[in-house]
Amino acid sequence: MTLTIPTWLTLARILMIPLLVVVFYLPFAWTNFATAAIFGLAAITDWLDGWIARRYHQYSAFGAFLDPVADKLMVAVALFLIVQGHPTPWMAFWAAVIVGREIAVSALREWMAELGQRATVRVQAIGKFKTVVQMIALLCLLYSVTPETPYAATRAQPWMGEFVFHIGDWLLAVAALLTLWSGLQYLRAAWPALMKGEKKSG
Numbered sequence: 001m002t003l004t005i006p007t008w009l010t011l012a013r014i015l016m017i018p019l020l021v022v023v024f025y026l027p028f029a030w031t032n033f034a035t036a037a038i039f040g041l042a043a044i045t046d047w048l049d050g051w052i053a054r055r056y057h058q059y060s061a062f063g064a065f066l067d068p069v070a071d072k073l074m075v076a077v078a079l080f081l082i083v084q085g086h087p088t089p090w091m092a093f094w095a096a097v098i099v100g101r102e103i104a105v106s107a108l109r110e111w112m113a114e115l116g117q118r119a120t121v122r123v124q125a126i127g128k129f130k131t132v133v134q135m136i137a138l139l140c141l142l143y144s145v146t147p148e149t150p151y152a153a154t155r156a157q158p159w160m161g162e163f164v165f166h167i168g169d170w171l172l173a174v175a176a177l178l179t180l181w182s183g184l185q186y187l188r189a190a191w192p193a194l195m196k197g198e199k200k201s202g
Helices: 003-022 029-054 060-083 088-115 125-144 160-199
Strands: none
Touching: 003 029, 003 060, 003 088, 029 060, 060 125, 088 125, 088 160, 125 160
């Protein structure tokens, strides 16, 4: 198996996940900025590997499988860290909505692939907009949230941390609502094929 540049970038994004977790809990003044920077770099590699693949036709089956896995892992881990750092019911609820939707849509795509209808649940414009809002929200929250641990308790609050937190908090709610909306759009598009497949299997 030959690894293309986009696949190497995707692998690098996966390797950033444990680094993100470790840095998030460090007790230094620059930790919040570094945590957000790691997540921002991962988001850039996500855009870059897709651009390189399209521009230079560097596609591979392994890369097509690995890219969405890397994205979902990075988002899920970031959400877990944010909820640990700011354990409120609403934050946990929005995180559960986003993670739950990703699991549901992944299962839907797998089922549609079995029916030979995978193209029916391709990424739509609302899904791309949701991703942008979600990434900005996670960047803001990772920058402004401090974990509730003895090691991080003495860490200084980041510059304009409270203001940035409120932006991220509201954007995460918007992202969660867009997540539900796009998930319903996927289900609506797939519903006729699902019902047809159900009748055949019955």
